[in-house]
Amino acid sequence: MNWAAAALLAVATLDPGPGLPSRDQIMAVPPELHAQFQEQVIRKGDSTDERLRLLIDFVLNDPELQLEYDNNLTRTISETYRTRKANCLSFTLLFSALAREAGIKTQIQEYEQVLVWYQNNGLVFNSSHVNVLVKRGGTRQIVDVGRNVLISRYRPRPIPEQRAIAFFYNNRGVELMAQNQLAAARQHLDAAIELAPTHAASWSNRGVLELRMGNALAAERAYRKALELDSRHGAALANIVTLYQRSGQDDLANRYLRRLQRVQLDDPFHQFMLAMDFEKRGEYGHAVPYYRRAIRLHGEEPAFHMGLARSYSALGDVRRARRELSRAENLKDENTRRALHAKNEERRQRAGSVAQQVSR
Numbered sequence: 001m002n003w004a005a006a007a008l009l010a011v012a013t014l015d016p017g018p019g020l021p022s023r024d025q026i027m028a029v030p031p032e033l034h035a036q037f038q039e040q041v042i043r044k045g046d047s048t049d050e051r052l053r054l055l056i057d058f059v060l061n062d063p064e065l066q067l068e069y070d071n072n073l074t075r076t077i078s079e080t081y082r083t084r085k086a087n088c089l090s091f092t093l094l095f096s097a098l099a100r101e102a103g104i105k106t107q108i109q110e111y112e113q114v115l116v117w118y119q120n121n122g123l124v125f126n127s128s129h130v131n132v133l134v135k136r137g138g139t140r141q142i143v144d145v146g147r148n149v150l151i152s153r154y155r156p157r158p159i160p161e162q163r164a165i166a167f168f169y170n171n172r173g174v175e176l177m178a179q180n181q182l183a184a185a186r187q188h189l190d191a192a193i194e195l196a197p198t199h200a201a202s203w204s205n206r207g208v209l210e211l212r213m214g215n216a217l218a219a220e221r222a223y224r225k226a227l228e229l230d231s232r233h234g235a236a237l238a239n240i241v242t243l244y245q246r247s248g249q250d251d252l253a254n255r256y257l258r259r260l261q262r263v264q265l266d267d268p269f270h271q272f273m274l275a276m277d278f279e280k281r282g283e284y285g286h287a288v289p290y291y292r293r294a295i296r297l298h299g300e301e302p303a304f305h306m307g308l309a310r311s312y313s314a315l316g317d318v319r320r321a322r323r324e325l326s327r328a329e330n331l332k333d334e335n336t337r338r339a340l341h342a343k344n345e346e347r348r349q350r351a352g353s354v355a356q357q358v359s360r
Contacts, residue, residue, distance in 0.1 A: 018195050020187045023165055026076045031216050033081045036064060037098055051102045052134060056143055059095055067091065069145050074171035088166055091145035096161065101110070107133040108164050109142075109156035113269065121278045128165060128201075131156070164194035177212065185209055200230035207239055219243060232263045234270070268298035275307055283312040302328040 029037070040058045045051030059067060070085035077094045080086045086094065092108055099106045111129040133142035133156075173188035186209060192202040207222030220243060226236035237260040244253035264270040275290035291308035298304065309324035 019184075020169075020191055021076055025078075026165060026168055027093060028076070028078055029097055029101070030078045030081050033077075034101075036062075037101070039096070041102055045102070047085065048102075048104060049136065052099075052104050052136070052141075055095075055098060055102055055104065059091070059098070059143075060145075069144065073175060074168055086145060087171075088129050088131060088145055089164065089171060092132050093164060093168070095132050095143055095166075099132070104134060105137065107158045108161060109133050110159045110163070111156050112154050130159075130167065133158070157239070163196050163199075166192045166199060168192075170199065170202045170205060173202075173209070177205070182209065186213075197311050198229055200226040200233045200236060203229065204233060204236040204239055207236070207243075210322065211243065214231055216243065216247065231259075234260065234267065237263060240249055266292075266297065268294040268301070268304070270305065271297065272304055275311070279311055279314075282314075284314040287311045288315070300331060302331040305331065 005155060019286040037058065040062065041051055041054040045054045058065065065081075066084055067080070068085050069087070069091075070083075073085075073086045074087055075085065075090045076360065077090070077097055078189055080090045080094050096106050109131055111131075113128065131142055134141045134143065162355060169188045169192035173192060176182075176185035189202060189206045189209060192199065193206065196202065203222050203226035207226065210216075210219035220240065222239040223236050223243065226233050227240070230236070237256055239259060241253050241256045241260055244250070244256065271290045271294040275287045275294060278284070278287035278290065288308065288311050291311060294301075294304045295308065305324045305328035309321045309328060310319035312324060313319075329331045
């Protein structure tokens with residue numbers, strides 16, 4: 001899910017673009033999907049636990065549905081069904097809507113920082129993430145379409161559906177901005193801010209949009225609002241630094257640049273990306289200290305140790321390379337053990353629930 005854009009781009013031509021979908025339009029389950037869901041889940045599931053199992057199998061494994069992970073576009077539920085493609089937010093909204101119909105209580109979770117950075121049309125996106133938490137008695141189960149591509153720094157936090165809808169508008173706004181549909185992008189970002197006025201990323205994105213439309217003062221106000229909400233918001237800091245540099249306000253640019261550098265120094269993902277850049281260029285000696293700093297800041301991530309092992313190996317330091325490789329493998333094994341323990345505990349709880357039902 002693309003929540004933060006950090007770039008300064010040329011002013012583009014206004015294009016009215018697509019209209020703003022309502023909340024009901026975003027969440028509407030199309031008749032064809034509703035019919036499949038009734039057949040595959042509701043009619044076959046006699047209990048909440050059984051319906052949950054069937055629902056998960058339906059959205060992740062059903063050969064007729066065959067949802068494919070696609071982070072290029074945020075879609076309504078109907079669009080997700082029509083294209084069979086979903087990013088984490090579109091999948092979460094679809095799953096939540098179907099779970100509600102099946103009588104299953106869910107909670108949307110937000111991960112504030114995950115490592116999925118990429119470029120598109122001159123915009124740099126910092127992808128955050130959402131998924132679904134299902135609580136049943138003493139068990140907790142996470143349903144996640146993008147679980148295999150994430151490195152998460154912080155624990156998730158529960159959010160209301162309204163905030164998830166705000167994220168939908170924010171995502172769409174950024175996507176429309178990348179397509180130079182600036183009027184539609186403004187409409188979507190305004191809706192995002194109206195629903196979640198404390199979401200710093202939406203304000204930062206609004207600043208990018210204002211700048212592309214030639215409104216430098218409005219862009220500055222939006223960036224400052226984002227930083228008022230989150231003083232360590234990396235994208236907003238990068239945006240305002242670029243704004244002041246382009247306008248020749250060097251004192252202000254340097255002041256915010258120092259703040260940005262302090263934030264980046266404490267960000268393991270930023271250090272990791274710097275290390276990978278050096279590694280890709282074959283500058284392994286420069287990559288090592290950045291990998292090491294990423295590990296000091298967030299030492300439980302196997303990918304950081306794997307990167308350091310590769311760099312040590314390229315430098316001919318076999319002993320350190322083996323040590324880091326061993327640490328990476330141990331962390332992977334530990335993560336696997338935790339996942340298996342959670343799954344076994346869930347099965348045990350489910351078996352106990354079934355036994356109680358039979359005894360009655």
